[in-house]
Amino acid sequence: MKIANERVIKLPNSTHLVNTTVGPILVNCPPETLKYILAKGLETPQIILLPPDIAPGQELGSSGFVHHGINYASVEFLLYANFFGKNRNARIITPTANQAERLNRLLEETFTGPPRLEQYGDFGWLKDECQAAGYFPPLKRAPNHDDLCIISSLEENGGDLGNGVTVELNRDHYRIFEDEQLVATVSTQIQGTPRPLTLAPARPLLRHELTLQFIGGSDGFDPAGITTCFLAYLSKDVQVQATLFDTAAYLRMRLGNLGLSTRQISEVVISHLHEDHLAGLPELLLMGEQRHKMRLLTSEVIYHSLLRVLSAMLDISEEDVAALMEYHPLNPGQPIELEGRRFESLYAVHTIPTIAVRANGLYYSGDMRYDENWFEELVQQGVLTPERKEQLIHFAEGAEVLVQDAGGGAIHTTVTPELLEALAAKGQRVILAHTSQDELSEEQAAHWAGRIEFASSGHISGMGDEILEDVTTEVLETIEACPLFARLPLEDLQKLTDEVEVISKTDREVIIADGEASDGNTYIVHSGLVEIFSHEESVMVVGRGSSIGERGALEGWMRTNTVVARGDVQLLCMDRAVFARVADQLGLLEAFERTDWLWRQTIFRDLLWSTMLDLALDFQPRLLTAGESLFNVGELAHEIYLLKSGRIKIFDKERNLIDIMSEPGTFFGGRGALYNTLRNASAKAAQDSQVWALPLPALQRLQMVYPHILMHLRAVEG
Known part of the structure; x- marks a missing residue:
C-alpha cells in the first residue's frame, strides 16, 4: 500500500x-x-x-x-x-x-x-x-x-x-x-465531464444472427476491468437495435468509445440493483438521447424496488421516476415479446432479488451462485423446493450462448471442472463474466477451445451466420442518432448518406479550432469520442450521433470552441452547400436567435449548441400585451411556457395572486400538460411580455429525446 x-x-x-x-x-x-x-x-x-x-x-x-x-x-x-x-x-x-x-x-x-x-x-x-x-x-x-x-x-x-x-x-x-x-x-462542487478509469477497446463489430458486444465483463473491485454489461443483437434484421443487459457506470462515454449512441439501444434489461449493475442507469435515463422513452425490462419486485432506489437517489417522487421510462414487466413464468424477440425470466439465487434471463438464443445468469450441490443443500434446509432446484438447473438448457456469473466466493459462481462440464452441456457456447480472470488453465483452454470464452472489456461473440451491414446503413444510423437531423424525412436522410464524407482523425487531432474562420462544414461523430473545450477548459465529451459546427456554419463567423479527437475518431462531414439545404428545410436560420438566447441561460449551459438548436425549433414565440390572459383555470392544458421577457402573474381558482414570474428562462404553466390534468391556475401578463410556448406534441417528443429536460420540467411543476 x-x-x-x-x-x-x-x-x-x-x-x-x-x-x-x-x-x-x-x-x-x-x-x-x-x-x-x-x-x-x-x-x-x-x-x-x-x-x-x-x-x-x-x-x-x-x-x-x-x-x-x-x-x-x-x-x-x-x-x-x-x-x-x-x-x-x-x-x-x-x-x-x-x-x-x-x-x-x-x-x-x-x-x-x-x-x-x-x-x-x-x-x-x-x-x-x-x-x-x-x-x-x-x-x-x-x-x-x-x-x-x-x-x-x-x-x-x-x-x-x-x-x-x-x-x-x-x-x-x-x-x-x-x-x-x-x-x-x-x-464539494462537481465540475467537468466525469470519466471512467478504463474504456473498452473498440473492435470491429461483425453482426451475426446472435451477437454479443461486452462493454465490460468484470466486477466492482477490479481497477483494470469494467463491470459486467453487454449489448445483445438478437435479430437477423440489422434495423433492430441492441438490447442492453445491465448498466455499467459512465455508460454514455463507454458506448461512445465503441462507436455507439444511446439511441441505438432498444431496451434495457436490469438483472438486479447492486451498484455494479445499476450505476449507469441514472445517466441513461437522464442524459441519454432516445428514439423513444427508454424501455425497461425486469420483474415487478425489482422494478418497484428500483423506483424506491431512484426516488431516494434523485430526491423526487416515485411517480416522477416512473415517467422517465417505459416499463415492461418481465416476471418469471410470464414471457414477453418485443419486435420478434422473446424474453423470459427466472429468479436467480442471490442476496437481493435478481433475475436470470432468456432472450431468443441467449441465457444471462445475472449474479448467481450456480452450484448444483449447494442447491441440494438448500433443498435439505428447506430454503429451496425440489421444483425450484430443477428450475434453476434446467432454465439455461438449449441456449445458443450462456453468459454466466463466474465471480467466485460465497455469492457468485466458482469455476470448477464440474461447473464447466455442466454449463457446456446446456448450450453451444459459454461466456464467463463478472470476473477479473480472463483465462483458463492451459489444459482447460485446450479442452474447451471454441466453447468457453471470457467476457473481457470489448469482447465480441457471434453465433450463426454473418449478417452483412453495408457502410451506407451505418452512416444512416449515425445521422438518425442525431436528434436535429432525425427530424428530416427518411428519403432526405437517405439522400444525406450519399452527400456526407466520412473523415478520420487521430488521437488529440484538432477538428475545430477556437478563433478560426468557419469553413462552413458541420460534423456528426460517427465513431469514437471528441472533447469540446471553451477557453481552454474542457466542457464535455461526446460520442456517436453528436453534431458539432452548426453555429459557425449558420453564421459564417469564427469558430467559438475547440473540438479535439479523443482516440481515433470518424466523422461525417457535411459541406456548406449540403448543410445550407438542410438548414433551409428545417428552418434553422429562423431558430438561430432563439438558440443563442437559450445558450445564454444557466439551465442550458451544459448542452451542445446543436441540442439547443433542436429545442429552439419547437418553441413558438408569443407576444403578450399588459393585461392579456395566457391561460385560465379549468382549461385543457396543451402547452408549457418559457418566460423570455416581462412579468406574468399567476392566480389560483379564487383569483388570488400566488406568484409573479419575472426571471427569464423560467418554465411555468406545465402541470396540466405534464400530468394530463385541467389547469388549476390562471396566468395574465403584468406588462408587455414574451413567452415561448412548447406545444403538447413537442413536449411528447421531449419526453423521448431529452429526458433530463423532462425531469427538470416535472421538478419545476412539482
Missing part, C-alpha cells in the same frame, strides 16, 4: 482524499471511486463525506445525489471493502438529515432487497431465499447495510470525527480541522 505524504490528494471526477489523524477522508463518491483508489495503491478510506444535494430543477440531469446522471453517493463497494476487507464499519456523513434518511432507504433496498414481505407479491419465498444466499457465518445471518456502515448528518450529529478531527460545511466547501487548526478546505 502506498503511504501518501500529501495532505490532500486529488482524484478524478471532483473527488479528493484528505489525510488526517483519523485516517483518509473521502470527499464525494462517484461510481468506481474504489477502483481509482486501488489503482493508485492508496489506503481505503473509512470516512466518506457526501456533497450537498442538487435541488430538483436546478440543473438538467441533476437532482439529489445525482449530477448529470452520475450518482455521487455510490458508496456500496467502499462499504464492502471496509467490512469484508478491513473488518470495520465505514462512516458516511451527509450534510443534511434528509440525505441521511434517503441514503438509508437506498442502501436498505440495494443490500437486502425490499424491506417488507408484501413488497414481494406472489414471491414471498424470495425474501427468505435471498437471506439464505447472503448468509455470513460471523453474523449467523445475512449482513445488512447497518452492519457495514454508520450514516450520520452534520445537521443532526455534528462534525466531530474523533481524535481531535472535526469537519464543517461552509457553503460549497468542506473545512477539515485537527485540534481546531484548519488543515484542508475541499470543494
Whole structure:
C-alpha cells in the first residue's frame, strides 16, 4: 500500500482524499471511486463525506445525489471493502438529515432487497431465499447495510470525527480541522465531464444472427476491468437495435468509445440493483438521447424496488421516476415479446432479488451462485423446493450462448471442472463474466477451445451466420442518432448518406479550432469520442450521433470552441452547400436567435449548441400585451411556457395572486400538460411580455429525446 505524504490528494471526477489523524477522508463518491483508489495503491478510506444535494430543477440531469446522471453517493463497494476487507464499519456523513434518511432507504433496498414481505407479491419465498444466499457465518445471518456502515448528518450529529478531527460545511466547501487548526478546505462542487478509469477497446463489430458486444465483463473491485454489461443483437434484421443487459457506470462515454449512441439501444434489461449493475442507469435515463422513452425490462419486485432506489437517489417522487421510462414487466413464468424477440425470466439465487434471463438464443445468469450441490443443500434446509432446484438447473438448457456469473466466493459462481462440464452441456457456447480472470488453465483452454470464452472489456461473440451491414446503413444510423437531423424525412436522410464524407482523425487531432474562420462544414461523430473545450477548459465529451459546427456554419463567423479527437475518431462531414439545404428545410436560420438566447441561460449551459438548436425549433414565440390572459383555470392544458421577457402573474381558482414570474428562462404553466390534468391556475401578463410556448406534441417528443429536460420540467411543476 502506498503511504501518501500529501495532505490532500486529488482524484478524478471532483473527488479528493484528505489525510488526517483519523485516517483518509473521502470527499464525494462517484461510481468506481474504489477502483481509482486501488489503482493508485492508496489506503481505503473509512470516512466518506457526501456533497450537498442538487435541488430538483436546478440543473438538467441533476437532482439529489445525482449530477448529470452520475450518482455521487455510490458508496456500496467502499462499504464492502471496509467490512469484508478491513473488518470495520465505514462512516458516511451527509450534510443534511434528509440525505441521511434517503441514503438509508437506498442502501436498505440495494443490500437486502425490499424491506417488507408484501413488497414481494406472489414471491414471498424470495425474501427468505435471498437471506439464505447472503448468509455470513460471523453474523449467523445475512449482513445488512447497518452492519457495514454508520450514516450520520452534520445537521443532526455534528462534525466531530474523533481524535481531535472535526469537519464543517461552509457553503460549497468542506473545512477539515485537527485540534481546531484548519488543515484542508475541499470543494464539494462537481465540475467537468466525469470519466471512467478504463474504456473498452473498440473492435470491429461483425453482426451475426446472435451477437454479443461486452462493454465490460468484470466486477466492482477490479481497477483494470469494467463491470459486467453487454449489448445483445438478437435479430437477423440489422434495423433492430441492441438490447442492453445491465448498466455499467459512465455508460454514455463507454458506448461512445465503441462507436455507439444511446439511441441505438432498444431496451434495457436490469438483472438486479447492486451498484455494479445499476450505476449507469441514472445517466441513461437522464442524459441519454432516445428514439423513444427508454424501455425497461425486469420483474415487478425489482422494478418497484428500483423506483424506491431512484426516488431516494434523485430526491423526487416515485411517480416522477416512473415517467422517465417505459416499463415492461418481465416476471418469471410470464414471457414477453418485443419486435420478434422473446424474453423470459427466472429468479436467480442471490442476496437481493435478481433475475436470470432468456432472450431468443441467449441465457444471462445475472449474479448467481450456480452450484448444483449447494442447491441440494438448500433443498435439505428447506430454503429451496425440489421444483425450484430443477428450475434453476434446467432454465439455461438449449441456449445458443450462456453468459454466466463466474465471480467466485460465497455469492457468485466458482469455476470448477464440474461447473464447466455442466454449463457446456446446456448450450453451444459459454461466456464467463463478472470476473477479473480472463483465462483458463492451459489444459482447460485446450479442452474447451471454441466453447468457453471470457467476457473481457470489448469482447465480441457471434453465433450463426454473418449478417452483412453495408457502410451506407451505418452512416444512416449515425445521422438518425442525431436528434436535429432525425427530424428530416427518411428519403432526405437517405439522400444525406450519399452527400456526407466520412473523415478520420487521430488521437488529440484538432477538428475545430477556437478563433478560426468557419469553413462552413458541420460534423456528426460517427465513431469514437471528441472533447469540446471553451477557453481552454474542457466542457464535455461526446460520442456517436453528436453534431458539432452548426453555429459557425449558420453564421459564417469564427469558430467559438475547440473540438479535439479523443482516440481515433470518424466523422461525417457535411459541406456548406449540403448543410445550407438542410438548414433551409428545417428552418434553422429562423431558430438561430432563439438558440443563442437559450445558450445564454444557466439551465442550458451544459448542452451542445446543436441540442439547443433542436429545442429552439419547437418553441413558438408569443407576444403578450399588459393585461392579456395566457391561460385560465379549468382549461385543457396543451402547452408549457418559457418566460423570455416581462412579468406574468399567476392566480389560483379564487383569483388570488400566488406568484409573479419575472426571471427569464423560467418554465411555468406545465402541470396540466405534464400530468394530463385541467389547469388549476390562471396566468395574465403584468406588462408587455414574451413567452415561448412548447406545444403538447413537442413536449411528447421531449419526453423521448431529452429526458433530463423532462425531469427538470416535472421538478419545476412539482
